[in-house]
Each structure stands twice: as C-alpha cells, then as structure tokens.
Amino acid sequence: MTPLHHRIRRDIESRIMSGEWRPGHRIPTEAEWMAAYACSRMTVNKALRSLVQSGLLESRKRAGTFVSAPRFHRAALEIPDIRAEVMEQGLSYRLDLLHRERRPATEEDKALLRIPDGELLAIQCRHFAEDLPYALEHRLINLSAVPEAADVDFSAExxxxxxxxxxxxxxxxxxxxxxxxxxxxxxxxxxxxxxxxLALERWTWRGQERITYARQLYPGDRYALTAHFHA
Amino acid sequence: MTPLHHRIRRDIESRIMSGEWRPGHRIPTEAEWMAAYACSRMTVNKALRSLVQSGLLESRKRAGTFVSAPRFHRAALEIPDIRAEVMEQGLSYRLDLLHRERRPATEEDKALLRIPDGELLAIQCRHFAEDLPYALEHRLINLSAVPEAADVDFSAExxxxxxxxxxxxxxxxxxxxxxxxxxxxxxxxxxxxxxxxLALERWTWRGQERITYARQLYPGDRYALTAHFHA
DNA sequence: GACTCAATAATGTATATACATAAATGGACC
DNA sequence: GGTCCATTTATGTATATACATTATTGAGTC
Incomplete structure (x- = not known):
C-alpha cells in the first residue's frame, strides 16, 4: 500500500506535468483536497508541503497554493570524488603527488582561501585512470581549520x-x-x-571556517560532468 | 517567533556541522527529543523528516535515525536562460538566427533527440552580449511534442x-x-x-515525450557556470 | 551453538482538533 | 471615490492519540 499522501502528491504532480495546471494556476484548497480524498487536513498538508519544498508549488496565506513557474535550469550536479568515480568505471586509479608544502598563507593563498591569515598545506597532484592522467589538481587546505591534515600522507589518499x-x-x-x-x-x-x-574550482567551508580550495583540470576529451533535473 | 520545528532542525544541524555527531552516529529517538523540547512527537517528526529529505539524516524503522555520510559533491547548478542572464548583468542582449529548418528527423537527429521518428525544427543561433558573441547554440525541437514551435519567430525570442x-x-x-x-x-x-x-548539452522532456535538445558553446574566457551547495 | 518466533522498540502514517498568522475582501465612513 | 478597519479565509503550527510497519532483540527450543 502506497501511503495516501504519496498518492495525493503524485496526482497533483501529474496534473502539473500534463500541462493541465499551468504555472500560476491556483490549485484547490486543502479543505477541498480533504473532501476529495476523504482524509484529514494533515495528510493533504503533508503532500502539499513536500511539493512546496521540491519547488513545484508555492503557497501564500489566505491566498492559496499555486503552481510555481518552471525552473528547469536548476539541476543537481554531482561533483565527483575522483578516485571513487574512476574506480566506479572499472578503471584502475593511481595518485601522483607532485608537490606538497606547508607554508604561511601568501597573498594569493589568502585570496583563494578567503582567509585573513594563517598556515596552510599546498598540494599539487595528478589523478590517473588506467595510466592516463585524468585530472590535475591544485589544493590548499586551511590548517587552522583542519590541523590533522598536516600529518596525512597525501601520496596514498x-x-x-x-x-x-x-x-x-x-x-x-x-x-x-x-x-x-x-x-x-x-x-x-x-x-x-x-x-x-574543464576547470572545476571549489571552495569549501564549515560554518564560518574556510576548509579548502581546490582547482581541478580535466582534459575535455576525457571527461564530462553531468547534471540531472527532475521534479 | 521562529517555529519550534525550525529550532529543533537548526539545533540538530549545528550538532552535525560542528562535527559533534559524525556520519553514522545514531541521534536520539523521537521520544527523547519530545522530552528534551517538551513538545509533541509530530513536531519532532517534522524537523527530522525535513532533515531526512535534505539528505542530512537517514532513518530506519526500529533502528533509529542516523547522520548520513557527507556528500558535498551534490550541488545545485543554475543552468541559465541566456537572455535573462545577459540582461541581469546590465548588458544588452541580441539574438542572431543563423539557420532554421523544418525537416523530418535524420539519423543524427533521432540519436540526439532520442526519438524513433518524426518531424523537428533545427535551429542554429548566436547569443550576443554587448556586441560580443556570448554563446553559439544548436537546437532541435520535437514538433510532435511542441507543434506550436513551428510558427514561432525565433529571430526575436x-x-x-x-x-x-x-x-x-x-x-x-x-x-x-x-x-x-x-x-x-x-x-x-x-x-x-x-x-x-564550455560545451553545455541539454536534453529535455516532459513525461515520456522528448521536447528538445540543445548544445551551447561558450568561449571559456567569457563565461563560467557556478553551483552552490549548502545543507 | 543454531534456528524459530514472539515481544519490543523505533519510525511511518493517519485522524481530529485548536489556535496563530497573514492577506484578500468588503463594508463603513469621510 | 478613496481610506480605514474588521471580517473572513486559507495556510502555518502544534497537540494528543492511535495503529501500522519493520528490524532488532531475546527467549525458548532443538
């Protein structure tokens, strides 16, 4: 048995997907859905709130609930963990550490990591898939945020x-x-x-703390990013 | 007043963000949260389910609710509507229609649109920002899915x-x-x-129907895609 | 010790109800 | 006609409760 709020959700979705309800259309009120499915308001509400959270609907107090303007330009991008991705393709993975340096942040480092000051670890490495370079990576790790990183052997991991x-x-x-x-x-x-x-730059932080900056270069003929969107 | 379920959600989030609760950690049961906040189980449940939906937590019946493995490789990518994007930057936008052809699908078209057969509209155009080419676009539109497109003047829009x-x-x-x-x-x-x-290819469909295929080329020095992720 | 199976403990779904909140509506008044 | 304000209506939040579902636990049995 699929839960009732899933069924309600699916029914609303398909009305929107089919084009029957265009963006801006005001859908029935929660009370009307209650009557239609002979269920409680909480059940209807669960379905509606889930559709609101996924961006398909918008609701305004007193006014009602409306079909959102389509925004298929928002897609979920899978930013890869390179090793995992290479190995998923059944290829052998190898890491080649080109450079590793612990140093006080230079002006350039500060700009990239967006920190006022501090010590960091600068790494350059190559990712190999089946003996062919897959990506070239420059990375800065903020040691005040991640002190443990200083002792890690990045020639292995x-x-x-x-x-x-x-x-x-x-x-x-x-x-x-x-x-x-x-x-x-x-x-x-x-x-x-x-x-x-393909140049992929990434800035990462936790709360206010800057963790790391990475810049990965992938030869365009060896790699593509994919992103998928669905309602 | 921020709603109670938001506060609970925020409190759990910050426990995870701070590293106090690592991935795999089993968080307190709903009954324990109820006691901690002196509220009903539905309120706790609302906070937890929202965290589950956003991927921060996972729950299993009988076993409890656990902190998910971090996946900061999932980011929301904003795929642009080129005209809107150019104009948002305060630049003038101009469209230049290079080619427009209505034709039965060729073998190549069928492969790109992933349709077995049918008629389509093939378009090639250039997007200009401030008199400099911003992107070159090839597009196929499936006329069996979008017959109205046949009559649209794509030299304007x-x-x-x-x-x-x-x-x-x-x-x-x-x-x-x-x-x-x-x-x-x-x-x-x-x-x-x-x-x-930067080559951006996009396949779009509605239900089972293939709508369009687009391939946009952006000179790398004039354009960058950005994506943002946050919990 | 290993298997079976019932009890248990956690989440999952659903109801019925109450009050809060915000915005659209419409009437009173100038 | 326009402004103010109370009313109304829809969503938002929250409680208390009940039963369903399911994986774990643990007791009983071979």
Whole structure:
C-alpha cells in the first residue's frame, strides 16, 4: 500500500506535468483536497508541503497554493570524488603527488582561501585512470581549520577523498569554466598543448571556517560532468 | 517567533556541522527529543523528516535515525536562460538566427533527440552580449511534442526562453564538457581558433515525450557556470 | 551453538482538533 | 471615490492519540 499522501502528491504532480495546471494556476484548497480524498487536513498538508519544498508549488496565506513557474535550469550536479568515480568505471586509479608544502598563507593563498591569515598545506597532484592522467589538481587546505591534515600522507589518499571522510560537514561553492592548457599543464596531463580543459574550482567551508580550495583540470576529451533535473 | 520545528532542525544541524555527531552516529529517538523540547512527537517528526529529505539524516524503522555520510559533491547548478542572464548583468542582449529548418528527423537527429521518428525544427543561433558573441547554440525541437514551435519567430525570442515559458514542465539532463573551437566555430564566436569552450548539452522532456535538445558553446574566457551547495 | 518466533522498540502514517498568522475582501465612513 | 478597519479565509503550527510497519532483540527450543 502506497501511503495516501504519496498518492495525493503524485496526482497533483501529474496534473502539473500534463500541462493541465499551468504555472500560476491556483490549485484547490486543502479543505477541498480533504473532501476529495476523504482524509484529514494533515495528510493533504503533508503532500502539499513536500511539493512546496521540491519547488513545484508555492503557497501564500489566505491566498492559496499555486503552481510555481518552471525552473528547469536548476539541476543537481554531482561533483565527483575522483578516485571513487574512476574506480566506479572499472578503471584502475593511481595518485601522483607532485608537490606538497606547508607554508604561511601568501597573498594569493589568502585570496583563494578567503582567509585573513594563517598556515596552510599546498598540494599539487595528478589523478590517473588506467595510466592516463585524468585530472590535475591544485589544493590548499586551511590548517587552522583542519590541523590533522598536516600529518596525512597525501601520496596514498587523494586530498578530496580524505577531506570528504574526515571533515564532518561543509558548504561548497563551485565554478566551472573552460581553459586552454598552457605548455606546463599540457605536459602534466600528457595532452596536446592548448587542449581545452574543464576547470572545476571549489571552495569549501564549515560554518564560518574556510576548509579548502581546490582547482581541478580535466582534459575535455576525457571527461564530462553531468547534471540531472527532475521534479 | 521562529517555529519550534525550525529550532529543533537548526539545533540538530549545528550538532552535525560542528562535527559533534559524525556520519553514522545514531541521534536520539523521537521520544527523547519530545522530552528534551517538551513538545509533541509530530513536531519532532517534522524537523527530522525535513532533515531526512535534505539528505542530512537517514532513518530506519526500529533502528533509529542516523547522520548520513557527507556528500558535498551534490550541488545545485543554475543552468541559465541566456537572455535573462545577459540582461541581469546590465548588458544588452541580441539574438542572431543563423539557420532554421523544418525537416523530418535524420539519423543524427533521432540519436540526439532520442526519438524513433518524426518531424523537428533545427535551429542554429548566436547569443550576443554587448556586441560580443556570448554563446553559439544548436537546437532541435520535437514538433510532435511542441507543434506550436513551428510558427514561432525565433529571430526575436531565443528558443530556450520561448520553451521555458511555453512548455509546462520538464525533466532535463545536462552534460558539461570542454572542447576546442574548430575554425568555423571560432569564427562564429569571434574567438581565436582552438579557444577552449564550455560545451553545455541539454536534453529535455516532459513525461515520456522528448521536447528538445540543445548544445551551447561558450568561449571559456567569457563565461563560467557556478553551483552552490549548502545543507 | 543454531534456528524459530514472539515481544519490543523505533519510525511511518493517519485522524481530529485548536489556535496563530497573514492577506484578500468588503463594508463603513469621510 | 478613496481610506480605514474588521471580517473572513486559507495556510502555518502544534497537540494528543492511535495503529501500522519493520528490524532488532531475546527467549525458548532443538
């Protein structure tokens, strides 16, 4: 037996999806749904609130509940944990630590990590899938926020995976763009000079504390991000 | 007055965010929360279910409610309506229709739109911001799903904006990658040959019906996608 | 010790009710 | 006609209660 509030939700959804109820349309009141399904208001309310939370409906006191304007431009983007993603494809994963340095934040570091001052860990590494470079990563880790990171051997575990497992929760901001590989980058990625690369930058924090900044370059012909949206 | 279930939700969130409760930790039962806040179980339940829906908690009958494994790799990506985005930046927008053709689906069209057969509208256009090409767009519109599109003058309104306003609801899938501009593309974008471009492909449908396929190329130095995640 | 099965404890669903809140409505008044 | 204000109506929050569901626990049995 599917719960009643799921059925109500589904029924409303399909009225919207079919185009019967266009954006802006005022749907029946909770009292009317109660009558239609011979159920209590709480049950109707549960269905409606869930649709409101997922963005399909909007409700205003006194006025009623309305179909939202469609916004299919909002999609859930899966930002990958590179190691997990490579291994999911059945490929062998290898990490190559190019550089690792503990240092007081330079002006550039401060701007990227958005911190006023402090010590950090700067890492450069390459992610390999099946002996082909998959991504080149620059990373800064704020040691005042994550002091344990100072003692981690990032030649074995990729910094992203380690942080994902050890830093309890985060907010994150991403910036995605395309850039041409300069000669040094191209060499490290074993790709032709000027190859178009997907550049994925990520800023992560917990509460007010800045945790890490990462910049990953993926050769465009070896990688694509996918995002999916559905109501 | 902030509602009680919001306060409970916030309190649980901050326990998780601070790292006090790590992923896998079993949080107090609903009965214990009831006692702690001297409120009814429905109120506690509302807070917990909202946290479950947003992915911070998971609950299993009989066993209890647990902190989820962090997944900060899930971010909300804002897929732009190009015209709206350009104009939001205070720049002038101009559309340049390069090609428009009504035709039975070719083999390639069928593969892209993922339809078995039918008639479609194929469009190629350029989006300008302040007299500089901002994006080059190829688009296919399935005329069996959206017959009205056949009569629309897409030299005035960009196909994306028109569809957003006229097709009631959709599912969408996106693919983001980086490619080098070939000579013809570079010329149309008024960018140097081989310029790294962000390629954004989008498949859209409503129920089972395929609506449209779009492929937009943005010169990497003129554009970046951003995505934000927060609990 | 290993299997069976009933008791138990947690979440999941649902009802009925009450009062709070906010905005649209409509009437009284100038 | 326009302004003010009380009324009305829809959603928002919350309580108290009941029974369903399901995985764990633990006792009893072989």
């Amino acid at each position: 990729p910094p992203g995976s380690w942080l994902l497992a050890h830093v309890p929760w985060t907010e994150a901001e991403h910036r995605i763009t395309a850039i041409n590989a300069d000669p040094a980058t191209a060499k490290k990625l074993e790709a032709p000079e000027n190859t178009a690369c | 960009p196909p994306g904006s028109w569809l957003l306003a006229h097709v009631p609801w959709t599912e969408a899938e996106h693919r983001i990658t980086a490619i080098n501009a070939d000579p013809a593309t570079a010329k149309k974008l008024e960018a140097p040959e081989n310029t790294a471009c």
